[in-house]
Amino acid sequence: MSYTPSDIRYDAMEYRRCGRSGLLLPAVSLGLWHNFGYVDSLENCRQILHLAFDAGITHFDLANNYGPPPGSAEENFGRILKEDFHGYRDQLIISSKAGYYMWPGPYGEWGSRKYLVASLDQSLQRMGLDYVDIFYHHRPDPNTPLEETMAALDSIVRQGKALYVGISNYKAEEAAKAIALLRQLGTPCLIHQPKYSMFERWVEGGLLDLLEKEGVGCIPFSPLAQGLLTNKYLKGIPEDSRAHKSTGFLQESEITPEKIEKVKKLNEMAVKRDQTLAQMALAWILRDKRITSVLIGVSRPEQVTDSLQCFRNTWFSAEELQQIENILR
Numbered sequence: 001m002s003y004t005p006s007d008i009r010y011d012a013m014e015y016r017r018c019g020r021s022g023l024l025l026p027a028v029s030l031g032l033w034h035n036f037g038y039v040d041s042l043e044n045c046r047q048i049l050h051l052a053f054d055a056g057i058t059h060f061d062l063a064n065n066y067g068p069p070p071g072s073a074e075e076n077f078g079r080i081l082k083e084d085f086h087g088y089r090d091q092l093i094i095s096s097k098a099g100y101y102m103w104p105g106p107y108g109e110w111g112s113r114k115y116l117v118a119s120l121d122q123s124l125q126r127m128g129l130d131y132v133d134i135f136y137h138h139r140p141d142p143n144t145p146l147e148e149t150m151a152a153l154d155s156i157v158r159q160g161k162a163l164y165v166g167i168s169n170y171k172a173e174e175a176a177k178a179i180a181l182l183r184q185l186g187t188p189c190l191i192h193q194p195k196y197s198m199f200e201r202w203v204e205g206g207l208l209d210l211l212e213k214e215g216v217g218c219i220p221f222s223p224l225a226q227g228l229l230t231n232k233y234l235k236g237i238p239e240d241s242r243a244h245k246s247t248g249f250l251q252e253s254e255i256t257p258e259k260i261e262k263v264k265k266l267n268e269m270a271v272k273r274d275q276t277l278a279q280m281a282l283a284w285i286l287r288d289k290r291i292t293s294v295l296i297g298v299s300r301p302e303q304v305t306d307s308l309q310c311f312r313n314t315w316f317s318a319e320e321l322q323q324i325e326n327i328l329r
Contacts, residue, residue: 003084006054013056014311018292020215021190023164025093027286028308029059031221031295036076037067046080047301053085053092055308061193061219061295062127063097063138064119070102071126078127092133096123097168097193099138111141113152120161135162136193137178139169146177154185164190166217172206179214189216191292196220198229198266198281198328199259208290217292220285224296228255229281234264265327269320273313282310284324 015024030052036045049060066073074096085092098119101109109115120135135156137149153165165187167178175192182189192211196203200222211218224230233255263277270280285294296307316324 003050005050005088009054009056011056012308012311016292018191018217019211021164021188021217023093023190023217025059025217025219025293026057027293027311028057028282029061029093029219029293029295030057030304031061031297032073032077033061033063033066033221034297035299036073037069038072038076039068040076042076042079044300045076046084048298048304049077049080050084051301051304053088055304057304058091059093059095059293061095061221062123063100063136064102064123065100071122074123074126078129082128089129094127094129094132095134095136095166096120096127096132097136097138098123099136099141099168111137111139111144111149111152113148113155116149116152117156120156124161131160132162134164134166134190136166136168136191140171140174146174147181150178150181150185154182154187157187166191166193168193168221169195171202172210175207175216176210176214179210179216189214191217191219193219193221193295195222196285197223197225198284198324199225208288212290218290219293219295220291221295222297223285223294224278224281228259228263229266230278231267231276233260234267262327266324269323269327273320275310275313276306278307279310279312282307283314284316286310286314287316 014027016027018025060077062074062077064071064074098116099109099111102119107114107118116137124130124132135153137153141149156162157165165182166189167175170178170192179189194203194207208218237255267277270277273280275283282294285291298304298307
């Protein structure tokens with residue numbers, strides 16, 4: 001059965017300007033880090049993408065190594081894109097990244113021009129695309145001159161393989177240098193993708209201020225701390241959770257009694273706000289106008305719908321914010 005997107009898909013979504021660029025991104029974007037590989041159901045992936053686009057989510061975020069196995073998320077996405085989204089490419093923002101290990105030998109990871117260009121060429125082939133909208137360097141490379149890495153991003157834009165470039169996992173000092181280099185080259189840094197949640201707040205130590213000053217967007221990943229900031233772990237570790245998967249990044253050892261106690265207290269707060277814990281955790285990040293968009297990762301279509309309910313209440317009183325601080329100490 002062919003897919004026809006909803007006619008009202010843009011009515012309820014909030015779109016935010018990405019830094020000082022002309023690009024608008026949905027306040028909630030879909031990350032394909034987990035649950036879109038060969039080990040997952042293609043039909044489930046298809047339903048998730050349909051529901052997301054119908055809800056106004058126009059930004060789909062990938063990387064060369066997403067799967068598992070690495071590369072399979074891009075291949076699955078490319079297949080669904082061709083079969084179901086033909087004619088809608090110009091209404092989508094598709095991103096990919098390179099930086100982590102992808103293939104054996106000295107040219108299969110990090111930040112050399114050789115690796116970045118080859119990796120993007122492979123990503124475009126896997127997705128069946130002529131270009132991506134955003135291409136990121138996925139992590140800083142301590143052994144490659146930053147000038148080489150940023151020059152590679154600049155040349156990728158000039159070759160028409162990406163419309164914009166960004167960086168991910170760069171600390172504030174590293175990001176400042178990268179942003180300055182890209183500006184000198186004439187290809188401004190569009191966006192930064194850091195890890196940010198109630199449990200991981202290093203971006204508040206200078207990065208968010210830097211991005212605001214430089215006019216660079218910010219799109220956090222793992223806003224729900226790999227599912228910890230949901231009601232999933234309130235009563236232990238469920239069998240279908242990421243912590244039980246050998247392919248998952250959240251390990252059982254990370255789910256400590258202390259963290260579960262904090263999650264329970266945060267959940268009590270969310271209930272009083274007439275939200276789920278996940279909705280409150282997303283709203284807590286989106287309350288900061290320096291945030292362009294927040295990336296959600298889902299394993300079931302209904303989780304998309306649930307996450308988007310965060311827009312019903314993104315306001316926090318001073319008392320609520322202080323209460324959250326007290327819980328997280």
